[in-house]
Amino acid sequence: MEKNLTKETAIEKAEQILYKTYNRYPVVFDHGEGVRLYDSEGKEYLDFAAGIAVCGLGYNDPEYTEAIRQQAGKLLHTSNYFYNQPAIDAGEKLLKASGMDRVFFTNSGTEAVEGAIKIAKRYAFNRDGRGSHEIIAMNRSFHGRSIGALSVTGNDHYREPFAPLLPGIRFADFNDLDSVKALVNENTCAVIMETLQGEGGIYPASEEFIKGVRALCDEHDMLLILDEIQCGMGRTGHMFAWQSYGVKPDVMTVAKALGNGVPIGAFLAAGKAATAMVPGDHGTTYGGNPFVCAAADAVLDIFEKRQMVSHVRQVGAYLWEKLEAFAKAHDCVTDHRGMGLIQGLEFGCPVGPIVSRALLENQVVLIGAGTNVIRFVPPLVITEAEVDEMIGKLEKAVEP
Numbered sequence: 001m002e003k004n005l006t007k008e009t010a011i012e013k014a015e016q017i018l019y020k021t022y023n024r025y026p027v028v029f030d031h032g033e034g035v036r037l038y039d040s041e042g043k044e045y046l047d048f049a050a051g052i053a054v055c056g057l058g059y060n061d062p063e064y065t066e067a068i069r070q071q072a073g074k075l076l077h078t079s080n081y082f083y084n085q086p087a088i089d090a091g092e093k094l095l096k097a098s099g100m101d102r103v104f105f106t107n108s109g110t111e112a113v114e115g116a117i118k119i120a121k122r123y124a125f126n127r128d129g130r131g132s133h134e135i136i137a138m139n140r141s142f143h144g145r146s147i148g149a150l151s152v153t154g155n156d157h158y159r160e161p162f163a164p165l166l167p168g169i170r171f172a173d174f175n176d177l178d179s180v181k182a183l184v185n186e187n188t189c190a191v192i193m194e195t196l197q198g199e200g201g202i203y204p205a206s207e208e209f210i211k212g213v214r215a216l217c218d219e220h221d222m223l224l225i226l227d228e229i230q231c232g233m234g235r236t237g238h239m240f241a242w243q244s245y246g247v248k249p250d251v252m253t254v255a256k257a258l259g260n261g262v263p264i265g266a267f268l269a270a271g272k273a274a275t276a277m278v279p280g281d282h283g284t285t286y287g288g289n290p291f292v293c294a295a296a297d298a299v300l301d302i303f304e305k306r307q308m309v310s311h312v313r314q315v316g317a318y319l320w321e322k323l324e325a326f327a328k329a330h331d332c333v334t335d336h337r338g339m340g341l342i343q344g345l346e347f348g349c350p351v352g353p354i355v356s357r358a359l360l361e362n363q364v365v366l367i368g369a370g371t372n373v374i375r376f377v378p379p380l381v382i383t384e385a386e387v388d389e390m391i392g393k394l395e396k397a398v399e400p
């Protein structure tokens with residue numbers, strides 16, 4: 001490996017080398033410990049973003065790190081022509097935690113969404129003996145950037161340059177059951193939505209809405225696909241957000257915190273959806289290899305051992321109180337939404353400058369969701385004292 005570059009050189013080189021689809025902040029992170037990140041100049045940051053809701057266990061967790069170290073020295077990859085023990089272990093734990101019947105491991109959230117869409121199409125094809133089925137998706141949603149996932153993403157700005165996308169996708173309004181009902185026809189095979197909309201601005205589904213969509217899917221033999229990529233894995237104070245509503249999806253997608261930074265996602269299916277695809281219908285080279293599955297298995301082990309979900313409930317409630325107080329004290333804050341450790345503050349103005357100041361001047365990593373919302377998705381191991389510390393830094397960033 002090359003010697004570490006100075007920050008300025010690193011940034012200059014990166015801007016020449018990497019395909020430019022991001023405007024990045026001028027920070028080069030070097031390592032992390034717990035909920036702290038350290039940049040190439042040794043500056044410490046409090047992390048309230050977790051690499052976009054990924055690093056649930058924070059950085060360099062000794063038990064997690066040891067598990068991936070061991071697997072790295074044992075076997076990384078074999079292909080899906082063969083069985084491997086870590087995939088069985090991680091899969092069994094995911095099924096137990098979710099009550100779903102089957103799991104397919106992917107390399108990312110996007111690919112999990114692709115698989116979910118294929119299950120829906122395959123299910124309807126098996127039933128009707130024909131294609132041309134339609135899917136209902138939600139406005140303001142986010143499901144990924146591949147053509148399939150983008151096709152069900154309700155954001156024109158992301159979609160427009162890449163049209164035409166998948167045909168047969170119709171968009172309803174999240175939390176408006178009538179708008180979903182209005183789109184159902186004899187070709188509809190599925191409804192896909194996030195249980196809690198993340199990128200769109202931290203909007204939890206209302207209980208009435210999610211139960212209504214579940215009933216509608218049952219009535220018309222459509223699959224309910226819940227995207228738990230961001231809101232799953234304990235983040236809402238439930239292992240999966242849908243478990244708080246008393247509904248169960250036919251297909252669920254997970255990723256982000258599943259691997260704690262090692263790239264892994266999964267789609268899970270229950271009942272009739274669990275047998276819709278057959279050998280030859282879907283595949284992946286890397287997906288579910290022993291290395292990434294050992295990482296997910298360690299995450300699932302640690303979740304149970306340390307009772308992460310109940311920790312999230314406790315600290316999430318504390319974060320809620322503190323952000324409520326913050327919202328009351330600042331006229332610029334117009335709304336506060338979320339559950340557990342996925343919360344958002346909506347401002348009456350774009351939050352870009354606040355997020356940037358927070359990072360560069362107050363050394364707290366925050367991220368936006370949409371233009372006007374600051375999203376709080378810290379490592380799940382965050383403590384109440386660290387919530388207080390973040391609030392102090394946020395105060396300074398909002399009123400410099």
Ligand SMILES: *Cc1c(COP(=O)(O)O)cnc(C)c1O
Pocket residue numbers: 108109110111113142143144145194198199227228229230231255256265
């Ligand atoms: C991040 C995200 C995705 C895409 O996951 P990738 O791992 O980036 O492919 C899909 N759905 C939701 C809800 C997400 O938050």
